Amino acid sequence: MLENDGNLMDMTIQDGKKDLVRSLMSYSSLGIEMGLSVAIGIAIGYFLDRFFETSPYLTIIFMIFGVAAAMKTIFLLLKKVQKDNERDKHQ
Amino acid sequence: MEHEVFTWASLFPFLKNLPPHVSNALIISAILIVIAILGYRQLKKREDDIVPEGKLTFGTFVEMIVESLSNIIVDTMGPRGKEFVLLIGTLALFILFNNLSGLVPGFLPATDNVNTTFACSLTVFVMTHYYGFKEHGAKYLKQFMGPFWWLAPLMVPIELIGHIARPLSLGLRLFGNITGDHLVTAIFFGLVPLLVPLPVMFLGLFVAFVQTFVFMLLSMAYFSGAISHEH
Numbered sequence: 001m002l003e004n005d006g007n008l009m010d011m012t013i014q015d016g017k018k019d020l021v022r023s024l025m026s027y028s029s030l031g032i033e034m035g036l037s038v039a040i041g042i043a044i045g046y047f048l049d050r051f052f053e054t055s056p057y058l059t060i061i062f063m064i065f066g067v068a069a070a071m072k073t074i075f076l077l078l079k080k081v082q083k084d085n086e087r088d089k090h091q
Numbered sequence: 092m093e094h095e096v097f098t099w100a101s102l103f104p105f106l107k108n109l110p111p112h113v114s115n116a117l118i119i120s121a122i123l124i125v126i127a128i129l130g131y132r133q134l135k136k137r138e139d140d141i142v143p144e145g146k147l148t149f150g151t152f153v154e155m156i157v158e159s160l161s162n163i164i165v166d167t168m169g170p171r172g173k174e175f176v177l178l179i180g181t182l183a184l185f186i187l188f189n190n191l192s193g194l195v196p197g198f199l200p201a202t203d204n205v206n207t208t209f210a211c212s213l214t215v216f217v218m219t220h221y222y223g224f225k226e227h228g229a230k231y232l233k234q235f236m237g238p239f240w241w242l243a244p245l246m247v248p249i250e251l252i253g254h255i256a257r258p259l260s261l262g263l264r265l266f267g268n269i270t271g272d273h274l275v276t277a278i279f280f281g282l283v284p285l286l287v288p289l290p291v292m293f294l295g296l297f298v299a300f301v302q303t304f305v306f307m308l309l310s311m312a313y314f315s316g317a318i319s320h321e322h
Contacts, residue, residue, distance in 0.1 A: 025305050032264055036256040069252040
């Protein structure tokens with residue numbers, strides 16, 4: 001009986017560690033994706049500006065879009081973390 | 092360092108003239124194919140056995156790898172993950188073996204070239220949208236428009252930028268980590284070839300596994316986002 005309990009506890013601790021590692025890995029993607037979102041926005045705006053000859057307005061507009069996309073990345077990750085936490089509580 | 096660097100690829104006449112990332116990717120793929128065929132033949136030999144083999148053989152080892160890969164994917168994505176085991180597992184094995192080949196002398200890992208990593212990440216990018224269209228039909232485009240129709244002009248560029256950033260970040264991270272690690276190991280080898288590069292190589296082992304796992308995890312997240320019905 002005691003042995004079984006020990007195993008159970010070990011398993012929960014290990015599961016917690018696995019979850020921690022997993023969430024750390026998904027957070028690690030956040031930084032590079034945020035930076036890239038802004039960079040891609042600026043790049044799209046720059047090339048559209050060159051095409052339509054409307055410099056610099058489209059660059060600025062698409063940079064704002066890029067920043068918004070970066071924020072949306074955080075928002076989606078937060079929502080995912082919240083959902084995971086709720087699922088863990090129910091279990 | 093003007094002298095010719097030895098690579099295993101230079102031993103094969105038809106691989107000699109290819110760029111190193113292509114020839115190394117070919118060698119790694121050939122190794123993986125050989126492992127797969129040998130494992131398959133071992134599995135087929137004991138197809139009729141009811142009792143599984145007790146000791147660790149080559150066949151059980153291959154079986155263990157496949158099983159743990161599919162367990163990771165099904166654990167993360169839920170029961171629908173089974174459809175993606177083939178694609179994600181293949182990419183994971185390819186990337187893992189390429190990353191680890193950087194630690195073997197004479198190999199230049201194919202993943203330290205942008206072309207290879209972007210090939211992998213673009214595969215994931217195209218397949219997510221393929222599965223999205225397969226799952227939702229034309230309604231998949233609605234996911235890009237946000238919650239309200241009057242927000243669509245605002246949401247479409249944002250979603251587009253977000254979706255373009257995904258394969259870029261996937262490929263860039265893998266490339267950056269493996270290149271950085273390889274470069275640091277090479278520099279330490281150039282400075283002090285005895286014992287000093289050992290911790291860096293250990294770190295390289297760690298990075299190889301972690302980057303493979305991150306690639307898997309992110310592509311799983313993208314796939315489950317494409318096939319999910321809530322948004």
